[in-house]
Amino acid sequence: MSEDVRRMSDQLARDPSSRIFVPLGEALRQQGQFDVALKVTLRGLERHPHLADAHDLLARVCVDRGEMERAFDEWDMVLRLSPGHLGALKGMGFVCFHRARFAEAERYLAAALALDPVDDQVASALHHVRAAQTQAASPQAAIAESIANDSRYLFLDVLPDEAQTALLLDPAGLVLAGAYIDGNGRDVAQDVGAELSGVTDAARRATRHLAMGDWTSIVFETEVAVVAMAPSSQDGLLVLATSRATPLGLVRRLLSRCQEKAQHWLGEQR
């Protein structure tokens, strides 16, 4: 036990209400005696529950013990007792960074740096947080961009339900956009498209022969799904598949939305 620790311990023994428990707890913490430091700090807080520096010390002991959640709560308490407490701002920045909450970490560290602009440690930490934030945002942006550019995801925003999917086929039955994933996780869009090639032509000839006007939709029911089809521009075919549970009125509405989406997309491709 160091001389300082012995001296402070004696002083605390003589006067248990002394605030010496704060530097004593800090010295013990720095010596790696985390359990003893915790005990001293908690005992001191019983007498001084509103002492911000004591809560700050407790938070740091918690970090040493790997108790991040508790550390966060303690620093939160410090900021309530003493808004703008430098140690707590740094601590909150650290915990938020540890939890990958980079935006919050940046806010706390920026506030700490504003209080102490010459603190190199805080400046460096802030730099790290901003770099991590940029790195974390990049893959998300890349994924979003990739989805936006991938025609397989064309109907994703129109059909948020997993049980709904749509395909846009060209006159030869080749897939222009959309996907159809079967029960085995395989994209069978090309197979479905191949089987449906010529539907547009057959439907048109049938309705013309019967003097019904141009066909507007074909709906067929299977054991597990309802499939709705509609003509799209450039002699293409739009195919929407939904679960059997989907009401037919909703199927029509979804088909109409997909038609609009396909129309817009085809216009962009010209």
Next chain:
Amino acid sequence: MATPFTAMLQTLSRQRGVTAALVVSEQDGIVIDSNMHIGQSGDRVAALAASLYRKARLSARAAGMGAVSFMQLEAPNGRLCAAGSGELVLVVVAATAVNVGLVRVDLLRAAVELAQIAKGGRSR
């Protein structure tokens, strides 16, 4: 001359708005039997309807959706409904105002009967 399909075709044709009812071979689109209004020619409609139904069935199989039970084509001035059973397809041509729900129920019921006829027996 009455055929095994006469009764079911008459039942389907009795629906208000139905102008034709046919039993068609799905494979080649040939009319097996029909009940049509005077002046109508069923051959072409039968071939096209069978082709559409076949495409629906094959695409459903490719997607692992199971068997197709009912199909409906909609146009501004009419509808074409179909229900299949094995190699045979029942086709109904109807006006826009037809009660599709009733036609659907009758077609699905008739398709069951059709399957029994195909097996060699009659339900009634």
